[in-house]
Amino acid sequence: LVVAGRVWSSTACYERALECAQLGSDEAIEGLASFKLGAARLQDGDLEGALALQQRYLEISQRFADLKGEAAARAELFKIYQRLGDKRAAIEELDILRKVAEDAGELTTAADACLDLAVLTYREDEVEATKLLEGYYQLSRRAADRGRQGSAAVLIGLASGRAMMHHVAKVFEEGRGIYELLKWKDAPLIEGLHDDV
Template structure:
């Protein structure tokens, strides 16, 4: 929150005001950033339709200015919105575009995370492709010199390499338990009991 002349402004109110000013001044660059920030704030409070419209506006402006980083940021949020709306197909489409745009923009971590999210969302339709996406997650994490993600990716690939494990790997992420839950199972004796624990 921001306090101006004794009045408390929420972040949403500040972004709304910034958006109004940008539109009034016909400044599309500022309008795009304000749309992104306001859309992200609306997503956080559960206004999915409002967030969706704002992120699409930011995407449109980013593409007009050939701003790949802006496009990557908007597509990352769009994929989250579509997942929350239950539109898995649209979320997958956004993530698929995101991994390429982010890589071209030099946002290697964002591209890596898109691969991981795609693997989780697509494993039911194609476990082989999901395993390839995990390999992409590993390779991009390595390029970014992110040892934490690289180690996590290696564990995920190891767990999913038998393909029968991919379902369990994805389920852990869907339930929000994350990589640390999988790290507990990295030793062979523990993996044998995975079917009972998940």
């Protein structure tokens, strides 16, 4: 961004917006600027700076009873805690996020929180993780998101035997997604066909 001949980075713009909002005692703008600056800092790898800014946005969103803002802040806090290696805090944020996002009408955000929770908690409680996958399916259905709904159906099918939950979580942790699961699910069938030839 170029203003009056000066080049501004997005981070510098968010910092300036935050300063102006604080000087003007405008908490609504301060919250939005905190959110944007926090997201930029997270992207730059400044986890502690991002954490403080997202906590401030969460505080402001709660004060204004802004459920969408609270959901956005909690989604960012989850990412920060996960990158910091604080699994317990990440799980706590996700658990609250799925409820707040659903109350805010952010059904895909709530669905994704269920999926992330299932992946993070499967080692402690596979039965609960499978229930979370069912929540992922139901929320995706309510959001009319056929892509997520199809993914959820396959995941529930794989996890319903409980012994598959470990593999399901591993695939998603590695970012390979639903296509890898489908490939893996059909592998024994394909191998069996080759054996018959």
